[in-house]
Amino acid sequence: xxxxxxxxxxxxxxxxxxxxxxxxxxxxxxxxxxxxxxxxxxxxxxxxxxxxxxxxxxxxxxxxxxxxxxxxxxxxxxxxxxxxxxxxxxxxxxxxxxxxxxxxxxxxxxxx
Amino acid sequence: xxxxxxxxxxxxxxxxxxxxxxxxxxxxxxxxxxxxxxxxxxxxxxxxxxxxxxxxxxxxxxxxxxxxxxxxxxxxxxxxxxxxxxxxxxxxxxxxxxxxxxxxxxxxxxxxxx
Numbered sequence: 112x113x114x115x116x117x118x119x120x121x122x123x124x125x126x127x128x129x130x131x132x133x134x135x136x137x138x139x140x141x142x143x144x145x146x147x148x149x150x151x152x153x154x155x156x157x158x159x160x161x162x163x164x165x166x167x168x169x170x171x172x173x174x175x176x177x178x179x180x181x182x183x184x185x186x187x188x189x190x191x192x193x194x195x196x197x198x199x200x201x202x203x204x205x206x207x208x209x210x211x212x213x214x215x216x217x218x219x220x221x222x223x
Numbered sequence: 224x225x226x227x228x229x230x231x232x233x234x235x236x237x238x239x240x241x242x243x244x245x246x247x248x249x250x251x252x253x254x255x256x257x258x259x260x261x262x263x264x265x266x267x268x269x270x271x272x273x274x275x276x277x278x279x280x281x282x283x284x285x286x287x288x289x290x291x292x293x294x295x296x297x298x299x300x301x302x303x304x305x306x307x308x309x310x311x312x313x314x315x316x317x318x319x320x321x322x323x324x325x326x327x328x329x330x331x332x333x334x335x336x337x
Contacts, residue, residue: 143324143325145326153331154227154328154329154331155316155318155328156328157325157326157328160324160325200267204324204326209320210272211257211269211326213266213267214266215265215266216266
């Protein structure tokens with residue numbers, strides 16, 4: 112059974128810092144991996160999608176990497192801003208399945 | 224990115240009544256949609272997978288007669304909470320899956336049962 116773990120559960124850093132969020136999964140047989148952000152009381156916003164054949168994806172100040180063989184993904188946020196404060200969720204789409212398996216999320220706070 | 228809408232965004236209903244929530248993919252066709260439930264400060268809990276033109280697949284522990292799902296077209300799925308009770312109060316979120324395997328989420332519906 113696929114399990115997804117995100118570390119840390121919460122993170123608070125000063126504005127301007129670069130930071131890394133970690134995601135690990137137990138079964139490397141995945142179709143893709145997605146990173147989302149969720150603001151309080153809102154739905155999820157898709158940030159980056161990495162297909163199983165890819166190593167990384169970039170969008171603006173965000174960079175996500177995928178090491179399928181070791182079951183790890185990282186989300187790198189450069190030059191953090193207070194507007195980046197949110198909960199970040201990692202989810203994998205197992206091979207042969209349609210549904211996503213989510214981690215518990217990392218609650219990120221960027222202090223001005 | 225693709226857009227998924229949900230309606231209503233908030234609903235308050237009395238215990239014993241039924242509530243219908245709509246989920247629409249606005250600019251793409253989704254053969255598969257998903258319904259999630261989220262409790263405060265917790266991650267999403269998948270309730271069911273909805274495939275266009277067929278019966279939904281419910282996760283273990285989710286009552287299919289209480290949470291009715293209909294996926295009438297490639298852009299619309301509905302969740303009906305029947306005979307709602309206060310313990311059904313929650314944040315319900317839908318998502319739609321593109322052909323490329325990416326999922327886009329709706330903004331969520333806050334249900335309060337009094």
